[in-house]
Amino acid sequence: MPATPAWVALSMVEFLGGRKMRALLDHFDGDLNAIMRADSVHLRRVPGIGEKIAASILAIDLMRIIPLIERWQSEGVRLIAWDEPDYPSRLLALDDPPPTLYVRGDAPLHAEKSVAIVGTRQPTPESAEAARQIAFALAARGIYIISGLAHGIDAAAHVGALAAPNGITLAVLGGGVLNIYPPQNRALAGAILKRGALISEVPPFSESKPTFLVARNRLISGMCDALLVVETSAEGGAMHAARRALEQGRRVYVIDNGASGNLALLDEGAQVFSVGFEG
Numbered sequence: 001m002p003a004t005p006a007w008v009a010l011s012m013v014e015f016l017g018g019r020k021m022r023a024l025l026d027h028f029d030g031d032l033n034a035i036m037r038a039d040s041v042h043l044r045r046v047p048g049i050g051e052k053i054a055a056s057i058l059a060i061d062l063m064r065i066i067p068l069i070e071r072w073q074s075e076g077v078r079l080i081a082w083d084e085p086d087y088p089s090r091l092l093a094l095d096d097p098p099p100t101l102y103v104r105g106d107a108p109l110h111a112e113k114s115v116a117i118v119g120t121r122q123p124t125p126e127s128a129e130a131a132r133q134i135a136f137a138l139a140a141r142g143i144y145i146i147s148g149l150a151h152g153i154d155a156a157a158h159v160g161a162l163a164a165p166n167g168i169t170l171a172v173l174g175g176g177v178l179n180i181y182p183p184q185n186r187a188l189a190g191a192i193l194k195r196g197a198l199i200s201e202v203p204p205f206s207e208s209k210p211t212f213l214v215a216r217n218r219l220i221s222g223m224c225d226a227l228l229v230v231e232t233s234a235e236g237g238a239m240h241a242a243r244r245a246l247e248q249g250r251r252v253y254v255i256d257n258g259a260s261g262n263l264a265l266l267d268e269g270a271q272v273f274s275v276g277f278e279g
Contacts, residue, residue: 003079011099098201105197114144119153127231135160139167175208221245232261
């Protein structure tokens with residue numbers, strides 16, 4: 001079903017998420033109107049739906065949601081529900097896919113091949129240059145480059161992809177697509193919009209926060225065929241993204257540069273990146 005006001009409103013309910021949304025739809029035979037008409041007793045019969053979530057569903061005001069959607073769309077935001085053709089098919093394999101994606105930019109979200117490039121926000125100059133060069137080489141061959149618009153390795157990967165002729169890069173954000181974080185990367189976000197897309201599972205004006213940043217890692221890993229860690233410490237977002245990728249059955253590569261996180265990932269099943277990498 002398309003991203004109707006009722007669908008979008010449900011997807012915005014805090015703590016609902018894709019897993020519980022699926023349970024809700026199964027229980028009510030996919031009938032959004034039945035969900036919106038249900039009382040608390042019936043809603044709480046759905047596995048995972050407790051009193052708090054039920055109360056949030058009952059509090060939905062579609063007359064408030066409709067103008068929000070119209071404003072987002074006027075700002076160039078596409079709202080894509082998970083059963084629409086433009087929704088990335090790889091994400092549907094997740095156990096908790098976002099019911100709605102908020103997207104700016106016209107690049108298709110499906111790619112024959114895509115590689116996520118991630119790493120620390122404070123890389124060595126050598127690692128930042130490696131991220132740029134690898135992203136450039138892959139993007140020049142038509143491979144999508146996916147990253148998270150953070151400082152450091154993420155930004156270098158996006159820049160490298162955009163430097164390639166017709167290179168396409170997707171930035172998966174830990175905040176809203178109309179509230180760019182970090183603000184220092186707004187110019188980069190603008191460049192991505194010309195030949196890529198900004199993607200988020202949270203409403204467009206949402207502020208970035210740690211829970212969103214952690215949650216978006218499953219989308220970065222979920223959308224790619226393979227994930228490359230350029231440089232990371234033993235903790236942080238890149239490690240989380242890499243481990244999610246391993247859990248999801250993605251190929252994970254690391255540059256063998258002695259970084260503590262890179263070494264740990266080699267012990268956990270990652271492979272050493274080589275020059276002959278095909279994506």
